[in-house]
Amino acid sequence: MIGPVELSAKIRRLAAERNALILAHNYELGEVQEIADFCGDSLELSVKAAAAEADVLVFCGVRFMAETxxxxxxxxxxxxxxxxxxxxxxxxxxxADLAEFKKKHPGALVVCYVNTTAAVKAECDLCVTSGNALELVAALPRDREIIFVPDRNLGAYCAKKTGRKLILWDGCCPVHQRLTPAMVERRRREFPGAPVLLHPEASPETLALADAALSTGGMLREVKKMDADTIIVGTELGILHRMELENPGKRFIPLSSQAICPHMKLIRLEDVAESLEKMRYRIEVPEELRRRAELPIRRMLEKNLNF
Ligand code: SF4
Structure with a gap:
């Protein structure tokens, strides 16, 4: 069995041979984030993927991200x-369920969070991420109904902040849904004066107690600017790795030490090496579906809201 240093060297060698770019989400294991060429949130990774000149993209994240x-x-x-x-x-x-749902709201614009399958994106008019949802939803035409799928929490947050009425799908992220107001209150008692940052996938009741709601990319930028030396972080624990690396003088307290997405912890260095060695597992999207799914993502990237 080879150690992490040799494994990292092997990955870098294979990546160079394959002209591959390794992208990792901020929730991935620290060792995977460290080997990646670029780490980011869904929006940052989408932009990077779209602009990449590499022949191969190794996507360390969950399936919808690689599909995107x-x-x-x-x-x-x-x-x-x-x-x-x-x-x-x-x-x-x-x-299929979204297609049925749309029939009940003819003429509605359909906005999907990037956390959706290609087939769902193909049913939608505009894609958003937690990093740009507020800006894009606020700019949507005023004379159209808006369906927001699948995260009811991010949708409710957008509705509250933009004043737009959204028809919400009843989905959520189980990891963020488990972050409760009681957890915020407890951390505030334990660390008086420490600001609380929360991801907008958390429930409205919990978000109401936060100092700021931010995507993971937004959190990483914000904590660099903050004067506080102790910051409470309400999102998946993987983000603490980069926060600590990039801000050596600051202390980051997870809102919950249980906030772990098991799906974001599946990829290990060995898997990245094998992936590059055997060129697996290839993501394919049938061309007709791909073209339909591309439209809402391109609209997001180009901020093109002409429907
Ligand atoms: S934390 Fe995991 S389950 Fe939740 S939205 Fe992200 S990938 Fe999906």
Whole structure:
């Protein structure tokens, strides 16, 4: 068995041979984040995937993220190092159910969170991430109904902040749903004066007690600017790795030490090495579906809201 240093060297060598770019989500294991060429949130990773000149994208995240990269870069080989890395939230919306739901709201614009399958994106008009949802939802035409799928929490947050009325799908992220107001109150008692940052996938009741609601990319930028030396972080624990690396003088307290997404912890260094060695597991999206799913993502990236 080879150690982590040799494994990292092997990955870098294979990545160079394959002209591969390794992308990792902020929730991935620290060792995987460290070997990646780029770490980020869903929006940052989408932008990077769209602009990448590499022949191969190794996507260390969950399946919908790798699928999004393939939708944007059909000519590239997109690899997901473990064959099944689902997102429970994405799996709460099926394309056939959304198609039925749309019939009840003819003429409505359909906005999907990026945490959706390609088949669901293909049913939608606009894709958003937690990093740009407020800006894009606020700018939608005023004379149209808006369906928001699948995260009822992010949808409710957008509705509250933008004043827009959204028809919400009943999905959520189980990891963020488990962050409760009682946890915020307890941490505030334990660390008086420490600001609380929360991800907008948390419930409205919990979000109401936060100092700021931010995507993971937004949190990473914000904590660098903050004067506080202790900051309470309400999202998946994987983000603490980069926060601690990038802010050596500051202390980051997880809102809950149980906030772990098991699907984001499936990929290990060995899987990344095998993925590059055997060029597996390839993500494919049928071309007709890919073209339909690309439209809402391109609209998001280009901020094109002409429907
Ligand atoms: S943290 Fe939640 S939204 Fe993110 S991949 Fe895991 S289940 Fe999906």
């Amino acid at each position: 990269a393939k939708i944007l870069s059909p000519g590239k080989t997109v690899l997901l190092p473990v064959p099944e890395a689902p997102c429970e939230m994405a799996d709460m919306a099926a394309a």
